Amino acid sequence: MATDCKNCPLRRRDLFVEFSAEELAFMRNFKAGELVIDAGTPLLMEGSNSPQLFTALHGMGLRYKTLPNGRRQVVNLIYPGDFIGLQAAVMGEMGHSVEATTRMTLCVFDRSEFWTFFKSSPSRAFDITWLAAIEEHFLGSSLATLGQRTALQAVAWALSRIFLRGQALEIVRNSSMPFPYRQQDLADALGLSLVHTNKTLGKLRDRQMASWSDGVLQINNMTKLCEVAQVSDEPLPRRPIM
Amino acid sequence: MATDCKNCPLRRRDLFVEFSAEELAFMRNFKAGELVIDAGTPLLMEGSNSPQLFTALHGMGLRYKTLPNGRRQVVNLIYPGDFIGLQAAVMGEMGHSVEATTRMTLCVFDRSEFWTFFKSSPSRAFDITWLAAIEEHFLGSSLATLGQRTALQAVAWALSRIFLRGQALEIVRNSSMPFPYRQQDLADALGLSLVHTNKTLGKLRDRQMASWSDGVLQINNMTKLCEVAQVSDEPLPRRPIM
DNA sequence: CGTGTCCTTGAAGCGCATCAATGTTGGTGG
DNA sequence: CCACCAACATTGATGCGCTTCAAGGACACG
Numbered sequence: 322m323a324t325d326c327k328n329c330p331l332r333r334r335d336l337f338v339e340f341s342a343e344e345l346a347f348m349r350n351f352k353a354g355e356l357v358i359d360a361g362t363p364l365l366m367e368g369s370n371s372p373q374l375f376t377a378l379h380g381m382g383l384r385y386k387t388l389p390n391g392r393r394q395v396v397n398l399i400y401p402g403d404f405i406g407l408q409a410a411v412m413g414e415m416g417h418s419v420e421a422t423t424r425m426t427l428c429v430f431d432r433s434e435f436w437t438f439f440k441s442s443p444s445r446a447f448d449i450t451w452l453a454a455i456e457e458h459f460l461g462s463s464l465a466t467l468g469q470r471t472a473l474q475a476v477a478w479a480l481s482r483i484f485l486r487g488q489a490l491e492i493v494r495n496s497s498m499p500f501p502y503r504q505q506d507l508a509d510a511l512g513l514s515l516v517h518t519n520k521t522l523g524k525l526r527d528r529q530m531a532s533w534s535d536g537v538l539q540i541n542n543m544t545k546l547c548e549v550a551q552v553s554d555e556p557l558p559r560r561p562i563m
Numbered sequence: 564m565a566t567d568c569k570n571c572p573l574r575r576r577d578l579f580v581e582f583s584a585e586e587l588a589f590m591r592n593f594k595a596g597e598l599v600i601d602a603g604t605p606l607l608m609e610g611s612n613s614p615q616l617f618t619a620l621h622g623m624g625l626r627y628k629t630l631p632n633g634r635r636q637v638v639n640l641i642y643p644g645d646f647i648g649l650q651a652a653v654m655g656e657m658g659h660s661v662e663a664t665t666r667m668t669l670c671v672f673d674r675s676e677f678w679t680f681f682k683s684s685p686s687r688a689f690d691i692t693w694l695a696a697i698e699e700h701f702l703g704s705s706l707a708t709l710g711q712r713t714a715l716q717a718v719a720w721a722l723s724r725i726f727l728r729g730q731a732l733e734i735v736r737n738s739s740m741p742f743p744y745r746q747q748d749l750a751d752a753l754g755l756s757l758v759h760t761n762k763t764l765g766k767l768r769d770r771q772m773a774s775w776s777d778g779v780l781q782i783n784n785m786t787k788l789c790e791v792a793q794v795s796d797e798p799l800p801r802r803p804i805m
Numbered sequence: 806c807g808t809g810t811c812c813t814t815g816a817a818g819c820g821c822a823t824c825a826a827t828g829t830t831g832g833t834g835g
Numbered sequence: 836c837c838a839c840c841a842a843c844a845t846t847g848a849t850g851c852g853c854t855t856c857a858a859g860g861a862c863a864c865g
Contacts, residue, residue: 388793394706394711396703410696412697412700412800439685439686446681447678447688449692453692453695454650455654456699457695461638462628464638465630468709469634469754470630472853504811512711514855516813516854519814551631713820757843758824759820759821761846765846
């Protein structure tokens with residue numbers, strides 16, 4: 322039933338570096354199965370010590386933290402190809418929760434074998450570190466957004482980052498891509514209120530830069546959007562798949 | 564002149580896990596030299612492709628990003644024992660700049676040998692990944708602070724995190740520790756204005772929780788501080804030294 | 806046809822930024 | 836030794852960007 326790594330639909334996308342034959346064999350052996358979860362299902366909980374690791378194959382989700390007072394911070398979005406559970410794998414405890422936004426299918430790995438990555442496949446171990454470094458880079462940029470950008474700049478920044486990822490994943494058609502989140506999710510990611518996020522999205526729509534409704538994000542003027550966001554629009558670096 | 568890893572002053576501190584004899588030998592071989600830089604000196608620049616990696620031995624510094632409009636986001640602080648340059652090592656480019664706040668002495672490694680970590684010492688490779696995961700965890704918490712905490716909560720959060728690190732580093736005496744930064748640095752870390760940061764520090768001082776002046780941070784009531792910050796006060800996990 | 810979820814819009818108020826000025830300290834050169 | 840200046844901390848006043856409160860509309864679902 323499960324997809325053979327050899328036929329993994331992700332491998333063909335622009336965003337990802339291709340597997341070597343060696344790596345393919347290694348991962349095939351490492352893969353424990355596949356999991357399908359419905360929209361809204363929690364996958365990992367903050368503080369949990371999951372015995373499993375995942376990589377997203379289809380669907381989208383999000384990572385978030387909850388404060389004692391109930392406020393939620395969305396840490397980032399999960400797209401196909403993302404590796405899930407690194408913190409549990411190395412530290413034994415997740416620093417955030419993970420939840421499916423759409424129905425998702427996930428590739429499942431056994432955490433107990435994680436160490437064999439490092440022992441028997443240095444190149445795969447390096448790839449994991451590479452992913453961790455990219456994530457660190459992204460979180461640093463997010464910090465700069467929450468700390469230093471205005472609401473308009475922040476929303477423009479977020480939409481442009483999302484669209485870049487969409488392009489790399491080749492899910493953009495006619496400058497539109499599926500984007501199945503709620504405005505509340507974006508608000509919680511940017512530290513803004515829902516109301517203000519809504520009004521800010523309206524501004525970007527009025528200015529003919531980007532419009533997002535009914536789960537579809539359309540970018541009309543990427544150049545202007547990135548200009549407002551004070552960010553470059555160069556494509557994302559290729560990343561390994563785990 | 565350079566400190567022998569065997570006598571590394573960091574190894575004795577609570578915060579760090581001790582080297583195995585093997586690791587000691589390995590790191591000794593890997594270490595290329597020592598570097599001393601004055602306060603205010605830039606060490607790495609955002610976007611640069613540094614041929615060298617470092618770990619801080621003495622002194623403190625900070626990592627920051629600069630936006631095109633000139634605003635600065637401090638990503639985090641650098642304490643003794645911190646590894647510097649991971650992003651350059653794996654991605655070939657730093658996502659932030661690094662600068663010394665006090666005079667610093669750094670352990671220098673050669674980036675070109677980084678790959679041998681993964682090939683010949685799986686446990687050291689794992690440690691690097693562990694550090695990356697901890698960093699990711701911390702940045703997630705920072706994000707939650709900027710996004711979801713008020714100025715008072717944010718400053719309380721920052722001071723409590725700093726003090727926890729100070730305790731683990733064993734530089735706390737009489738509930739005070741050296742903290743040689745400017746208020747502007749803290750403001751830029753929390754996305755607040757200098758003025759408001761100053762006033763907020765005043766509130767915490769008035770409420771007998773924490774006071775910071777003349778480069779010394781004193782915590783009078785850690786429990787209350789953490790309560791305001793909505794964060795736990797449990798000690799930090801031990802971390803490896805690179 | 807009621808109920809729940811999400812998006813939208815208006816109105817009021819506060820937390821914070823910004824502006825401005827003064828104080829303090831340490832360094833530097835005449 | 837003092838005049839001067841630069842860097843940083845402090846404090847008051849003003850105003851705006853945002854949050855919060857509130858209400859209504861659109862759509863899906865049982």
